[in-house]
Amino acid sequence: MTFPEMESAPSPIAATRLKRQLAEQAIGHAATGKWSEAAETNRRLLEMGPDAESENRLAKSLWELGELGEAREHYQAALALDPTNRIAERNIDRLKTLLVAAGERTVPAQEGSKASVRIFVEETGKTGFAYLVELPDPRTLAQVNPGDAVELTSEGHRLIATSSGVRIGVVEPRVAARLLKLIADGNKYAAGVTSLGAVDVRIIIREIYQDPRNYGKVSFPTAAKSTDLRPYTKGTLVREDEELEEDLEDDIEDEGIDDLDRVLPPEDTTDEAFVEENDDLDEG
Numbered sequence: 001m002t003f004p005e006m007e008s009a010p011s012p013i014a015a016t017r018l019k020r021q022l023a024e025q026a027i028g029h030a031a032t033g034k035w036s037e038a039a040e041t042n043r044r045l046l047e048m049g050p051d052a053e054s055e056n057r058l059a060k061s062l063w064e065l066g067e068l069g070e071a072r073e074h075y076q077a078a079l080a081l082d083p084t085n086r087i088a089e090r091n092i093d094r095l096k097t098l099l100v101a102a103g104e105r106t107v108p109a110q111e112g113s114k115a116s117v118r119i120f121v122e123e124t125g126k127t128g129f130a131y132l133v134e135l136p137d138p139r140t141l142a143q144v145n146p147g148d149a150v151e152l153t154s155e156g157h158r159l160i161a162t163s164s165g166v167r168i169g170v171v172e173p174r175v176a177a178r179l180l181k182l183i184a185d186g187n188k189y190a191a192g193v194t195s196l197g198a199v200d201v202r203i204i205i206r207e208i209y210q211d212p213r214n215y216g217k218v219s220f221p222t223a224a225k226s227t228d229l230r231p232y233t234k235g236t237l238v239r240e241d242e243e244l245e246e247d248l249e250d251d252i253e254d255e256g257i258d259d260l261d262r263v264l265p266p267e268d269t270t271d272e273a274f275v276e277e278n279d280d281l282d283e284g
Helices: 012-031 034-049 052-064 068-081 088-100 172-185 241-245
Strands: 127-133 149-155 158-163 166-171 190-198 201-209 230-233 259-263
Touching: 012 052, 034 052, 034 127, 034 166, 052 088, 068 088, 068 201, 149 172, 158 172, 166 172, 166 201, 172 190, 172 201
Parallel strands: none
Antiparallel strands: 127 166, 127 201, 149 158, 149 190, 158 166, 190 201, 230 259
């Protein structure tokens, strides 16, 4: 008696290797803003078996593609697989608010809308955090995600934040007051979104050019203690705002991605560092 040829299943070792390769591909696609490819790769992973991290990554990709309703479904699937998954839990809560205002679908992320990874790498005195105030309506915020590039422009005594050409808020005064002085004297800054809540947005700001007139003047005076710094990896850029994994870590796992440097937690830039000064800015 003969039987038709059957395709042999991959060995457990081969299957594990394939899953790892697909996860790395998914992270790579997300890191370069290829959200359709990232979604497809994560779907392939889920065909191999249930996995909370793949569900989270797929949800992130769908969110970037503007599919808010479907993104929520996959965050819910991740939470069902892992009831302790804070990433899924936080984003479900955020989507509840955004879906009411924006509906099941919104505008997909624009190509090139992500900030350079270098912005998120700590350099003592040149990197700090700030919250945005005067936020736009929830429908506009639905188009913003962690990792998005932010442009900072002076407007009188305020520092305006825009992303993909859309105004997303005003830098909190305690931080803006010092930076506005330095910008007026020629400094330049780049920024990116680190986390979002239903009613708050936090950004990281990095000095990218220091005018000679500002020689010796630091943008963010309070130095971080080395023991307080946490590693930053490319993977964290595409993990959703899990307090950036307790202060700079996003919605996709770190597996298979090399550490780039360390990132300054927001607590290390204290209120005292931004007290309005009567004289010139502190040096050094």
